[in-house]
Amino acid sequence: MPILALGTAGSKDDISRMRQAVYWAIEAGYRHIDTAELYRDEEEVGLGIADAIKKGLVTREELFVTTKLWNNHHARSAVIPALQESLKRLGLNYVDLYLVHSPIAVKDDGTAEDIDYSETWRGMEDAKKRGLAKSIGVSNFNSEQIARIIKECEVKPAVNQIEVNPTLSQEPLVAYCRSVEVAVMSYSPFGFMVSRRKHDSSPPRFDDPELTKIAQKYGKNTSQIVLRYLIDRGTTPIPKSTNKDRIIQNIDIFDFSLTDEEIATIKKFNKNTRVLDLIEWKDHAYYPFNKP
Ligand SMILES: NC(=O)c1ccc[n+]([C@@H]2O[C@H](COP(=O)([O-])OP(=O)(O)OC[C@H]3O[C@@H](n4cnc5c(N)ncnc54)[C@H](OP(=O)(O)O)[C@@H]3O)[C@@H](O)[C@H]2O)c1
Numbered sequence: 340m341p342i343l344a345l346g347t348a349g350s351k352d353d354i355s356r357m358r359q360a361v362y363w364a365i366e367a368g369y370r371h372i373d374t375a376e377l378y379r380d381e382e383e384v385g386l387g388i389a390d391a392i393k394k395g396l397v398t399r400e401e402l403f404v405t406t407k408l409w410n411n412h413h414a415r416s417a418v419i420p421a422l423q424e425s426l427k428r429l430g431l432n433y434v435d436l437y438l439v440h441s442p443i444a445v446k447d448d449g450t451a452e453d454i455d456y457s458e459t460w461r462g463m464e465d466a467k468k469r470g471l472a473k474s475i476g477v478s479n480f481n482s483e484q485i486a487r488i489i490k491e492c493e494v495k496p497a498v499n500q501i502e503v504n505p506t507l508s509q510e511p512l513v514a515y516c517r518s519v520e521v522a523v524m525s526y527s528p529f530g531f532m533v534s535r536r537k538h539d540s541s542p543p544r545f546d547d548p549e550l551t552k553i554a555q556k557y558g559k560n561t562s563q564i565v566l567r568y569l570i571d572r573g574t575t576p577i578p579k580s581t582n583k584d585r586i587i588q589n590i591d592i593f594d595f596s597l598t599d600e601e602i603a604t605i606k607k608f609n610k611n612t613r614v615l616d617l618i619e620w621k622d623h624a625y626y627p628f629n630k631p
Contacts, residue, residue: 340436340474340498340522341403342570343590344371347380354380356581361387366395367587373500373524374429374575375407376421381428389430404429405436405500405524407478408463411585413444413454420463422471426597436473438500439463441479441617442625451623456484457491464494470478476522478499479617481627489519498522503574504530505565506541508609511631513574525569527614528576529562541610549604557595560588567592568605 345364347357355379361372365388374384388404391397406429412421422437444454456477463475476498477485489495499516503509503525516523531539543550543561549559556562562578566589569576580588597605613628620626 340576341369341371342575343369343566343592344373344403344405344524344575344577345369345586346526346577347372347374347384348378348579349380349581353579353581354378354383357383358387358390360581360586362390363583363586364590365391365402367590369586369590370397370401371405371575373405373526375438376409376425377407381406381425382430383506384518385429385431390526399431403433403435405438406434406578407438407440408459409440410443410445411447411452413439413452413456413459415462415465418459419466419469419471420468421442422514426471431561433470434472436474436498437463437466437475438476438478438498439480442477442484442627443617443620445620449619452541453618455626456480456625457488460492460496464492467494474498478524478526479627481630482512483630484625485516485519485521500524500525500526500577501597502527502530502613502615503569503572503576504528504614505532505543505568505605505608506530506539506610506612507614508606509631513572515631517573523574524608525574525576528566528569528578530614531612532562532565535614537614537616539610539612541608541612543608553555553597553601553604559592559595563588563592564597565605567595567597568602571597571602
């Protein structure tokens with residue numbers, strides 16, 4: 340799996356810019372694109388990929404495309420049809436990685452549904468067996484939920500995609516995933532350094548003095564330092580941008596690496612605060628964020 344992915348979740352305006360953003364990203368060297376049914380941009384992502392292939396920038400085989408099963412298709416029998424719909428929108432025959440977006444099953448109206456995520460996982464295994472997804476994984480699962488899947492199911496999750504950034508270092512969960520060889524993808528890599536619906540004023544900001552000092556040492560900016568921090572911790576960050584300059588900046592991080600001391604400095608910003616807390620489902624039987 341390429342260790343940096345373009346994130347594509349965004350506003351309505353972002354969706355309209357996503358075809359171009361994906362093309363710029365591939366042009367800049369990204370080989371991994373992260374989308375989801377939830378983001379309503381699979382069509383634009385697929386068009387950006389098709390443009391890049393048509394222009395001869397890459398072949399399909401050189402790309403790694405990740406998409407996700409939304410929470411209202413958790414019944415085993417619903418997984419393959421949901422993936423087939425995603426593939427139709429993407430204009431692809433297969434995805435490289437298909438993730439269960441969260442362990443929380445809901446009905447179409449968003450209210451809780453009583454479907455065990457291990458049943459959903461059987462559907463994911465079916466999709467892999469059919470060749471519709473080369474690999475399968477999970478997102479927003481805690482360590483107990485992953486342990487249960489590993490114990491009960493046939494195919495181990497390849498990935499757990501979770502929020503990791505300076506104010507949410509997730510050290511226990513990242514360590515657990517490493518111990519069972521489940522790769523971690525880090526979403527919302529900039530955490531509260533960028534403006535969010537929910538506000539948190541904890542440091543760092545992009546002009547943070549400690550990050551700036553590290554950035555100056557390497558001739559980089561602080562956003563690049565944060566992405567490198569996530570890579571040097573062995574995770575795959577997924578920065579989202581629809582801005583050409585920032586798309587280019589965000590991949591220009593492979594000519595340096597941080598020292599253990601610098602990684603420790605950034606880890607100190609941890610406050611265990613989440614950009615995405617799924618709080619509307621906090622009473623759901625499988626709400627994942629009560630435990631590491
Ligand atoms: N599995 C899940 O449940 C889950 C949840 C959330 C996110 N994700 C995935 O992870 C991706 C990233 O997460 P995210 O979108 O929440 O947050 P993010 O990538 O941490 O932040 C995106 C924001 O940062 C800005 N930005 C990008 N590069 C920048 C730079 N170099 N300097 C300053 N600002 C910069 C972007 O604006 P511009 O576009 O204007 O550059 C955008 O406003 C998503 O797009 C999605 O693919 C997955």
